[in-house]
Amino acid sequence: MTAAAIVGIGATAFTKDSGRSELALAAEAVRAALADTGLAPGDVDGMVTFTMDTSPEIAVARATGIGELAFFSRVHYGGGAACATVQQAALAVTAGVADVVVCYRAFNERSGRRFGAGVRGREPSAEGVALGWGLPFGLLTPASWAAMHARRYLHMYGLTTEVFGHVAVTDRRYAARNPAAYFHGRPLTLAEHAASRWIAEPLRLLDCCQETDGGQALVVTSLARARTLRRPPVVIAAAAQGAARGQEQMTGFYEGDPGGLPETGVVARRLWRDSGLGPADVDVAVLYDHFTPYVLMQLEEFGFCGPGEGGGLVASGTLPINTHGGQLGEAYLHGMNGIAEGVRQVRGTSVNQVPGAGRVLVTAGSGVPTSGLILAADG
Amino acid sequence: MTVADLSAQLTAYEGRSAVLGGRGRDPVDAAMIRHWCEAMGVPGPDPAVPGVGPGVAEAPPAMLQVWIMSGLSGAVGRTAAYEELVALLDRAGCTAVVATDCEQEYLRPLRTGDEITFDAVIESVSPRKTTALGTGHFITTRTEIRANGELAGIHRFRVLRYAPARTRTASPAERPRPVINRDNAGFWEGVAGHRLLIQRCTACGRQRFPWLPGCGECGSPLWEAVEASGEGVVFSYVVMHHPPVPGFEAPYAVGLIELAEGVRMISSLVGVAPARIRIGMPVALEFVRAGDQELPVFRAYEEGL
Numbered sequence: 001m002t003a004a005a006i007v008g009i010g011a012t013a014f015t016k017d018s019g020r021s022e023l024a025l026a027a028e029a030v031r032a033a034l035a036d037t038g039l040a041p042g043d044v045d046g047m048v049t050f051t052m053d054t055s056p057e058i059a060v061a062r063a064t065g066i067g068e069l070a071f072f073s074r075v076h077y078g079g080g081a082a083c084a085t086v087q088q089a090a091l092a093v094t095a096g097v098a099d100v101v102v103c104y105r106a107f108n109e110r111s112g113r114r115f116g117a118g119v120r121g122r123e124p125s126a127e128g129v130a131l132g133w134g135l136p137f138g139l140l141t142p143a144s145w146a147a148m149h150a151r152r153y154l155h156m157y158g159l160t161t162e163v164f165g166h167v168a169v170t171d172r173r174y175a176a177r178n179p180a181a182y183f184h185g186r187p188l189t190l191a192e193h194a195a196s197r198w199i200a201e202p203l204r205l206l207d208c209c210q211e212t213d214g215g216q217a218l219v220v221t222s223l224a225r226a227r228t229l230r231r232p233p234v235v236i237a238a239a240a241q242g243a244a245r246g247q248e249q250m251t252g253f254y255e256g257d258p259g260g261l262p263e264t265g266v267v268a269r270r271l272w273r274d275s276g277l278g279p280a281d282v283d284v285a286v287l288y289d290h291f292t293p294y295v296l297m298q299l300e301e302f303g304f305c306g307p308g309e310g311g312g313l314v315a316s317g318t319l320p321i322n323t324h325g326g327q328l329g330e331a332y333l334h335g336m337n338g339i340a341e342g343v344r345q346v347r348g349t350s351v352n353q354v355p356g357a358g359r360v361l362v363t364a365g366s367g368v369p370t371s372g373l374i375l376a377a378d379g
Numbered sequence: 380m381t382v383a384d385l386s387a388q389l390t391a392y393e394g395r396s397a398v399l400g401g402r403g404r405d406p407v408d409a410a411m412i413r414h415w416c417e418a419m420g421v422p423g424p425d426p427a428v429p430g431v432g433p434g435v436a437e438a439p440p441a442m443l444q445v446w447i448m449s450g451l452s453g454a455v456g457r458t459a460a461y462e463e464l465v466a467l468l469d470r471a472g473c474t475a476v477v478a479t480d481c482e483q484e485y486l487r488p489l490r491t492g493d494e495i496t497f498d499a500v501i502e503s504v505s506p507r508k509t510t511a512l513g514t515g516h517f518i519t520t521r522t523e524i525r526a527n528g529e530l531a532g533i534h535r536f537r538v539l540r541y542a543p544a545r546t547r548t549a550s551p552a553e554r555p556r557p558v559i560n561r562d563n564a565g566f567w568e569g570v571a572g573h574r575l576l577i578q579r580c581t582a583c584g585r586q587r588f589p590w591l592p593g594c595g596e597c598g599s600p601l602w603e604a605v606e607a608s609g610e611g612v613v614f615s616y617v618v619m620h621h622p623p624v625p626g627f628e629a630p631y632a633v634g635l636i637e638l639a640e641g642v643r644m645i646s647s648l649v650g651v652a653p654a655r656i657r658i659g660m661p662v663a664l665e666f667v668r669a670g671d672q673e674l675p676v677f678r679a680y681e682e683g684l
């Protein structure tokens with residue numbers, strides 16, 4: 001149990017063409033998160049974002065009235081950074097190096113540079129070379145890398161792509177009831193999933209999350225200060241990062257079996273250890289869903305079910321997952337909107353509220369070095 | 380110009396003359412009949428046709444078009460109207476032409492010595508049609524062929540003038556380049572010499588791929604390159620459909636190959652339809668050229684088929 005809490009959340013609208021700069025989106029999200037807390041910009045002294053974010057902390061600070069900063073930090077590995085931004089904030093707050101830390105992520109991922117376009121030329125850094133092994137063979141999109149894992153997963157457990165469909169249908173069912181979701185009012189059937197076109201077989205269009213323009217921000221402070229603010233504190237019960245032995249970025253093909261997510265296993269062990277909780281204690285799981293197969297693998301790595309049983313668990317509905325609609329249904333905000341949904345569940349304000357939800361697991365981008373949080377009600 | 384505008388303009392050419400006062404280049408003659416029969420593999424005509432006269436032969440009716448062909452120098456005697464029609468289609472992008480069918484009516488036999496004259500009319504220009512070749516318009520011409528001024532046959536000929544369908548012919552030279560730096564240059568040098576090199580730690584003996592400047596097992600920076608046998612199996616695979624990737628024609632298969640040496644690598648799977656690929660399928664190394672770049676690919680072998 002850390003002594004830090006999330007005290008504010010704020011987001012822009014989630015659109016396909018924001019018509020604004022990424023900095024403008026980041027600033028709007030930060031203002032909204034601060035307004036949610038009742039704190040003033042001048043109270044903020046720390047900021048954390050993704051290395052991929054194009055808006056520097058100081059630019060966001062200048063645009064939102066945030067003054068002196070005592071702590072600024074960035075986390076690498078795409079969506080794997082999401083929960084780690086909150087971990088960084090909690091570490092800074094509990095170590096006393098900062099008092100109020102804002103975590104943010106904003107981009108025009110749909111109208112600007114789209115990840116799905118694939119990598120082509122890469123600079124010959126170690127990172128470029130690692131992704132580069134697949135380029136001359138035409139394996140160069142996130143979906144294609146995920147599909148290599150997905151094929152192995154289906155093979156290992158003798159499953160069909162219908163198991164992926166359960167994730168898409170579940171996300172879209174929640175999104176259909178969420179006015180903030182891009183797919184509000186548009187649920188999906190298993191048959192529609194099965195009929196959607198191949199992108200990178202065995203992944204179909206509806207196995208891939210949408211692309212979004214938008215921003216999301218979160219505010220973290222000490223639990224003691226959180227108790228003085230207008231919203232009930234959402235306690236950061238545990239926060240962890242994880243990278244596996246032989247870890248790669250989306251191309252974890254070479255070690256172990258790519259039908260699993262060893263980095264998620266690292267995060268799971270840490271979160272269970274640090275929180276003293278287990279799968280049975282979790283009321284809601286917000287699992288990073290850039291591609292549907294990873295949701296199943298995460299459920300298995302966290303021990304919610306046995307290997308290969310994720311699809312059945314999702315279909316059963318016994319564990320509420322991605323109650324905002326996930327990134328497939330609500331918005332692709334690199335996982336930051338999932339943390340906000342975890343906060344709403346603990347506060348009791350989700351549009352798909354799970355009655356009495358007191359403990360929420362939130363995860364970050366999988367297939368890359370990743371992170372996770374357990375959020376809990378105070379007391 | 381809209382499709383409807385173009386169609387209206389094209390239709391206006393129907394009924395106009397395509398060839399006016401055309402003349403056969405030579406009279407019907409025995410040498411051409413003999414060459415044609417030999418080329419077609421049919422028996423030649425009886426040299427003496429009763430009632431016609433000694434030394435006079437009748438040409439096979441199917442030779443009708445032979446006597447009006449304009450030769451290698453190209454079409455001659457076409458009217459300005461026909462040339463305008465072709466130019467109009469050219470400007471609309473219908474720059475390719477293919478003959479699609481031909482109908483003939485034979486009214487009077489052609490005999491050696493007959494002088495041939497002909498006139499052609501643009502019988503019809505079709506609305507816009509999309510075919511496997513591309514989208515365009517069928518032009519049908521009707522040619523009346525006379526022998527010594529007497530109507531001998533009618534030759535109806537149809538061509539498609541079309542804009543060729545865009546067939547994406549992926550050139551391997553357009554493929555994304557390998558990413559090469561000092562840590563993996565040795566691998567690509569090996570590939571250039573048709574050798575698939577993996578690394579072996581000289582401290583602990585562990586073989587590794589992808590190339591790295593240190594051992595993931597024991598941490599040693601010391602290694603040597605060893606040549607892989609090129610034998611392996613499909614460990615996982617993806618069939619790529621979207622987005623289009625330069626140098627590839629979708630769907631194409633990419634495999635995660637487990638080599639006999641125990642390491643895995645990404646490569647193209649060739650020699651097998653994507654639907655027939657199976658995990659565990661044996662594969663063998665070969666090299667392909669993509670522009671100036673050699674690439675290692677793996678050919679799949681289907682068992683028990």
Ligand SMILES: [Zn+2]
Pocket residue numbers: 580581582583584585594595596597598599
């Ligand atoms: Zn070693």
